[in-house]
Amino acid sequence: MEQTLSIIKPDAVKKGVIGKIIDRFESNNLRIAAIKKLQLTQCDAQSFYAIHKDRPFFKDLVDFMISGPVVVMVLEGQNAVAKNRELMGATNPKEAAAGTIRADFADSIDANAVHGSDSLENAKNEIAFFFGTREIC
Numbered sequence: 001m002e003q004t005l006s007i008i009k010p011d012a013v014k015k016g017v018i019g020k021i022i023d024r025f026e027s028n029n030l031r032i033a034a035i036k037k038l039q040l041t042q043c044d045a046q047s048f049y050a051i052h053k054d055r056p057f058f059k060d061l062v063d064f065m066i067s068g069p070v071v072v073m074v075l076e077g078q079n080a081v082a083k084n085r086e087l088m089g090a091t092n093p094k095e096a097a098a099g100t101i102r103a104d105f106a107d108s109i110d111a112n113a114v115h116g117s118d119s120l121e122n123a124k125n126e127i128a129f130f131f132g133t134r135e136i137c
C-alpha cells in the first residue's frame with residue numbers, strides 16, 4: 001500500500017471537473033485518504049516547487065499555481081505513485097495517451113490539470129507539505 005499526493009490545478013478547478021478527475025482515481029482503486037481545497041500563496045507555490053527553482057518555467061509555474069484555488073489530495077492504494085502517474089498521462093498534454101486525465105482535461109504544459117508525486121520519497125515530503133497526520137484517514 002502506498003500514498004501519493006495529487007493536486008487538481010487551477011485550470012481544472014475553473015473548468016468544474018474536480019468530480020470527474022476524482023472519479024478517475026476512485027474508479028481505479030485509488031482511495032481519497034485526505035482532501036482539501038485551498039488558494040496557494042506565492043510563498044507556498046515557490047516552496048512546493050523549489051526543486052524547479054532554476055528552471056526557465058519556474059516563474060510561470062508559480063504564477064499559474066496561484067491563479068486560482070487548487071484541490072490537494074492524498075491518494076492511497078497499491079502502487080499509488082505509479083498508478084496516479086499512469087492515470088495522469090504525460091506532463092505535456094499533447095504527448096499524453098488517450099484516456100488519461102491530461103489528454104482529456106488539460107490545455108498546455110503549464111495548464112496541465114493535475115500534479116502527482118514522481119517518487120515515493122517525494123510523495124512523503126509533498127504529503128507532509130499539505131497535510132498533518134490527523135487529516136489523513
Ligand code: CMP
Nearest residue numbers: 052057061091109110111112114115116
Ligand atoms: P507538474 O507535474 O506539476 O510539475 C512541474 C510543472 O511544471 C509541470 O507539471 C508543468 O505543469 C510545468 N512545466 C512547464 N514547463 C515544463 C517543462 N518544460 N518541463 C516540465 N514541466 C514543465
